[in-house]
Amino acid sequence: MTKDEAPRPGLPAGRRAVLLAAAAIWPAGRALAQASDNVVKLGVLDDMSGPFADQQGMGDVVAARMAIEDFGGRVLGSPIELVFGDLQNRPDIGMGIARRWYDQERVDAIFGIGNSAVALAVQQLTREKNRINVSVAAGTTELTGRACSPNGVHWTYDNYALARGTVSAMIGEGRRRWYFITSDYAFGHSLEANGIEAVRALGGEVVGTTRAPLNETDFSTYLLRAAQSGANVLGLAVAGTDLINAVKQMGEFGLIRRGIQPAALLCLLTNVKAIGLETAQGLVFTEAYYWDRDEGSRAFAARFARLHGRPPTMFQASMWGAVTHYLKAVQAAGTDAAPAVMAKMREMPIDDFTTRGGRIREDGRVIRDMLLMRAKRPAESRGEWDLLEVVKTIPGDQAFRPAAESECPALRPA
Structure with a gap:
């Protein structure tokens, strides 16, 4: 019994007994609620x-x-x-x-x-x-x-939801031949694996992949390989400044003009701002939140x-x-x-x-739920951060890997 719970001196014995009994049956979580x-x-x-x-x-x-x-x-x-x-x-x-x-x-x-x-x-x-x-x-x-x-x-x-939403959109537009540029660490490997799985499951074809180190600044070699592969989609399993550099250099090297569509498997508002709508317009990706929704x-x-x-x-x-x-x-x-x-x-x-x-x-x-996003054309933007449009909402039970396919022991049948 703590000091605060001790019966007050002078209380009748019967009253003390009632208080003690009440303390004994009071739910422990509430009696001891503390950090x-x-x-x-x-x-x-x-x-x-x-x-x-x-x-x-x-x-x-x-x-x-x-x-x-x-x-x-x-x-x-x-x-x-x-x-x-x-x-x-x-x-x-x-x-x-x-x-x-x-x-x-x-x-x-x-x-x-x-x-x-x-x-x-x-x-x-x-x-x-x-x-x-x-x-x-x-x-x-x-x-x-x-x-x-x-x-x-x-x-x-997670990388399953990002890849599934974006790949579905691209293949729905008839873009089925994919080449992946991937950051060479755990995140990139997982994103690439989920992207390839989604492409093949939806009837697309992966014509090549290449991996780039984290914090790469020169994507020219990787982009040249993609241009020569016959792909009509470049799946970018990179993020942050790597994504910004890759998309900017795609524009500089003319891949977009040749009909190779960039598909960012992880892209955020700040990335599109850094790329600029002139280059990023039409870029498709999947997110969980947009500030102007x-x-x-x-x-x-x-x-x-x-x-x-x-x-x-x-x-x-x-x-x-x-x-x-x-x-x-x-x-x-x-x-x-x-x-x-x-x-x-x-x-x-x-x-x-x-x-x-x-x-x-x-x-x-x-x-x-997840959101399929598309970068606006410059003429569509009404302000500095008016950069994206929500194309559609992907229900949560469709966005993420089904429980039946999980390798987590907590979801396996006993």
Whole structure:
């Protein structure tokens, strides 16, 4: 019995007995609702200085802070604290930060983890430490496949959903001969594999592939091979500044004029801005959020822009949603202990401006609608960030790999 629960001196014996009996039957979760160390501590671990910093970076930190402020800054009567770190797209650095956060700084949950190789490593560490990780910006499907974890959530998208949506659109336009340029690390490999699977499943043909190192600046050799391959679609399994450089150089080398359509398997608002609509117009890709989609999206974007100077990418908007859902689950669980919070996160529906009617599947995959996007022509743009149009909505049960095809042990029949 704690000091606050001790019966007051002078109470009649019968009254003391009633109070003790009531305490014994009161639900434990409510009687003991509290945060460990009297604080709930969150970490944002992302690319803060490399090729993905523009689409993750401090924008993710801004969105996480917004979520904490919107929640009131406290949960279970305890303050919510936020730390952030630069994973530098290196598993050793990302793991070092995550281990320090868990072992020394008592971080309860890590968000973002915007590099697939780092995300896979951190998810395994998180499982060992019995904390929670929410991968907002990583793409590899292994996070909810063979490497799935009861402590891990894959929040925004994955490479299956990106590839399936974009490939379907291109093949629907009669573009069936594909060549892939791929970033040579876990994210690129996964995106390429999912893209090739989708092309073949939909009756297309893969006429060649080539891999480029992360942070490549000169894509001329890869583009020459694509031009000579006979492809009419160039599948770009690259991201960030690599994507920007590849699409710009496609325009410079005349591939687009020759009828080779770029298909970005991961593209974001900031990438299109950097490429410019003159070159990017017509570029097709799949996303989870667009700032100008509806009133809720626009309202959040306006708030975010006042703090960060521009509308959010899908990762930055999703960070708000992920942190908010986690805090709601902590409140509902009455504790920040990982098993109880994860149970509530899976039990509670996700319904906000980024995710309508979403849910967390047993393998950790968030099932949500995805959006097929197309970059506007310059004449269609009404302002600096009016760059994209929503072509169609892809229902969540069609966007992501079916549970029956998952390699996650949590989804296998007993």
